[in-house]
Amino acid sequence: MRPPRPSIRLRLTVVYAAVLLATCAGLLALNYAMLYNSLYSQVDTPPAPRESVEATANVDAQKNIALAAREATVSQLRTSALVSTAETSALALVVVAMVGLAVSWVVAGRALRPLRTLTAATRRISHDRLHERIALDGPRDELKELADTFDEMVTRLEASFNSQRRFVADASHELRTPLAIVRTGAEVQLGRRHSTPEQWEAMAHRMLTATGRAERMLDGLLALARSDSGVLAEQAHDLAVAAAGALSEADGEAERAALTVVTDLRPAPVIGDPALLDRLVSNLVDNAIRHNHHGGRVEVVTGTGDGEAVLCVRNGGDQISPDEVDRLFEPFQRLAADRSTGSRSTGLGLAIVRSIVRAHGGKVTAAPNAEGGLAVTVRLPADGEPPQWTDAQGRPAVVGPALGRAD
Numbered sequence: 397m398r399p400p401r402p403s404i405r406l407r408l409t410v411v412y413a414a415v416l417l418a419t420c421a422g423l424l425a426l427n428y429a430m431l432y433n434s435l436y437s438q439v440d441t442p443p444a445p446r447e448s449v450e451a452t453a454n455v456d457a458q459k460n461i462a463l464a465a466r467e468a469t470v471s472q473l474r475t476s477a478l479v480s481t482a483e484t485s486a487l488a489l490v491v492v493a494m495v496g497l498a499v500s501w502v503v504a505g506r507a508l509r510p511l512r513t514l515t516a517a518t519r520r521i522s523h524d525r526l527h528e529r530i531a532l533d534g535p536r537d538e539l540k541e542l543a544d545t546f547d548e549m550v551t552r553l554e555a556s557f558n559s560q561r562r563f564v565a566d567a568s569h570e571l572r573t574p575l576a577i578v579r580t581g582a583e584v585q586l587g588r589r590h591s592t593p594e595q596w597e598a599m600a601h602r603m604l605t606a607t608g609r610a611e612r613m614l615d616g617l618l619a620l621a622r623s624d625s626g627v628l629a630e631q632a633h634d635l636a637v638a639a640a641g642a643l644s645e646a647d648g649e650a651e652r653a654a655l656t657v658v659t660d661l662r663p664a665p666v667i668g669d670p671a672l673l674d675r676l677v678s679n680l681v682d683n684a685i686r687h688n689h690h691g692g693r694v695e696v697v698t699g700t701g702d703g704e705a706v707l708c709v710r711n712g713g714d715q716i717s718p719d720e721v722d723r724l725f726e727p728f729q730r731l732a733a734d735r736s737t738g739s740r741s742t743g744l745g746l747a748i749v750r751s752i753v754r755a756h757g758g759k760v761t762a763a764p765n766a767e768g769g770l771a772v773t774v775r776l777p778a779d780g781e782p783p784q785w786t787d788a789q790g791r792p793a794v795v796g797p798a799l800g801r802a803d
Contacts, residue, residue: 408504408507412503428482435477513543521550530543574607584599638676653690656691663699664698667779677707679746680774706773725746
């Protein structure tokens, strides 16, 4: 079993104390060297001139003895001063080391206090307690920035968890409705003693409608999960071609609603997942046709500009409040008027669009039209700048079918 590693507080204490001790030892060594230099700088005196030496030879012997005794005393005092200074310095160094350890322990503890607060908050926070925050007070330093960053991360996690809970609840509710229809119809039909073929056929139609709605719901959920997981392929694709295909598939529904569909499909090449990009365009076209007035108008425009591929889908319909536009991009969110649009509406169309656009590094915006309806604009990074094709009259060429054209 490996021995436990020392705590970071202990390690910081040792580092602080070691730095303090090394600094004090350096200062004491410098002071000792300066003292030594000042005491012994005049020891080696230059030899006296010859006349002085000859004169000294005639000095009284007693004076020579006194001079030698004085020099011995001075040497002893020098040695005593150096020894006393060394002992005092060593004692002071020991005291400083002990005091430094204590002070370093306290300072390290105060410096690490925000980390203990962060650790305690992290232990408290769980999936059902994401409302808690550290809310660290103090100066704007690295630890305060770390605590604020952690709070922002928890805020994003809380929003994500709440969104997932709401999504699961809405999905369960939406899927329960068609299943309840199937179950109720089967129980009612089986409870009848004498059921006619027409009744069985009517029940079968209701079940087919309900199961079709559930199938579309599951298909939308799978598309949303796939787009949320990121782009799974990176291939060249053209939004104009995708729009032409989506309009061709929706031709029959548009004719039944007597819609006028105007297209201006210029090349809009992008790099991404073709299946997801086709689903993006198809959802926008289906929404524009489905949520429209009988005899209304649908416009689909593609092109490039400022290094982006642009897709704009505009439709008529009921007046939409600007405050409700953002809510339409949330899963299972419909306007009050759209809740009776029929079983084909799943409430996932624009949510899937937003998720696919984000997965491809683009952005999607929506704005209500003054005359009613909605205009949705998608911008994705373009795969180069293609030439703008024109017809013989110099007008923009149309790629794909134009189901109708307004005068």
